[in-house]
Amino acid sequence: MSIRIVVIPGDGIGREVIPAAVEVLAATGLPLEFVPAEAGWATFERCGTALPAATLEAVRACGLALFGAVSSPLGRVPGYRSPIVQMRRELDLYANVRPAASAPVPGSRPGVDLVIVRENTEGLYAGRERREGDTAVAERVITRRASERVAQVACQVASRRRRRLTIVHKANVLPETCGLFRDAVRQVAAGYAELAVDECLVDTMAMRLVSSPEALDTIVTTNLFGDILSDEAAAVVGGMGLAPAGNIGEQAAVFEPVHGSAPDIAGRGIANPVAAILAAAMLLEHVGQAEAAGHVRRAVGQVLEHGPHTPDLGGAAGTEEVTRAIVEHL
Secondary structure (H helix, E strand, C coil): CCEEEEEEEECCCHHHHHHHHHHHHHHCCCCEEEEECCCCHHHHHHHCCCCCHHHHHHHHHHCEEEEEECCCCCCCCCCCCCHHHHHHHHCCCCEEEEEEECCCCCCCCCCCEEEEEEECCCEHHHCCEEEECCEEEECCECCHHHHHHHHHHHHHHHHHCCCEEEEEECCCCCCCHHHHHHHHHHHHHCCCCCCEEEEEEHHHHHHHHHHCHHHCCEEEECHHHHHHHHHHHHHHCCCHHHCEEEEECCCCEEEEECCCCCCCCCCCCCCCCHHHHHHHHHHHHHCCCHHHHHHHHHHHHHHHHHCCCCHHHCCCCCHHHHHHHHHHHC
């Protein structure tokens, strides 16, 4: 039986790196079926919605998607909603998993191998904003149910790794919301006797990611904190061009490179496809194809170590050349 994967390139360089990831997936020899779909700013301009119902239904039906990047307006545009944020809510993709590991490229700090597991549906991204005259108010929503669910994922991730879990919060300033999150995670983690569990304030964690990231294993935190810390972690190990993520739910999972649509380089054929290809490896692992995922990661490692490299890594190669080299190693 084939594995059906919805392919959503999106905007900008998403249209270049997602086809590269599909090419690598196809080269694994696994029985895969790719289902094309659309989302993003260009889709909104053409259709009046950034996430068509047909795309959402395709992801529901297949349970898997590979998502590129979308261009978003800097201000409010009537009718526009971020398609990835909408997918997370509509499909209940409650856990965002962001690995960060050292790579053999300039600027990557050696000895780093960590994962940030971020709650993906609420917090300050719950969308509860309002204006009261000259005052703007955003509500931060933390629920026990969402905190417990992401804690289960984080504990499972930590159990497969080095069995250390760090809860990141700001309960000294936000005792109700962060306090609820911390306590809920601790209660879930108490059921994993093999784990060593500690906690850390978010500002201290930001410092630790710069000063001693080698000492970190699995981090679990709230939506906004995780969004910021995971980008910081990516910068420590080589940049956003190497950073994949998985949005995980009970019924579906969407994997993506976490860089943006990069309109400044879109269409020039120089986008780094590695993050999208590593996101594809995460997808394979998610569906039980760990051996194939390992092959993909090793092929990527060979190319990162020996080249060719795209300009963001100091090289002069294009997207197609790097993809071809990874396929050849695979």
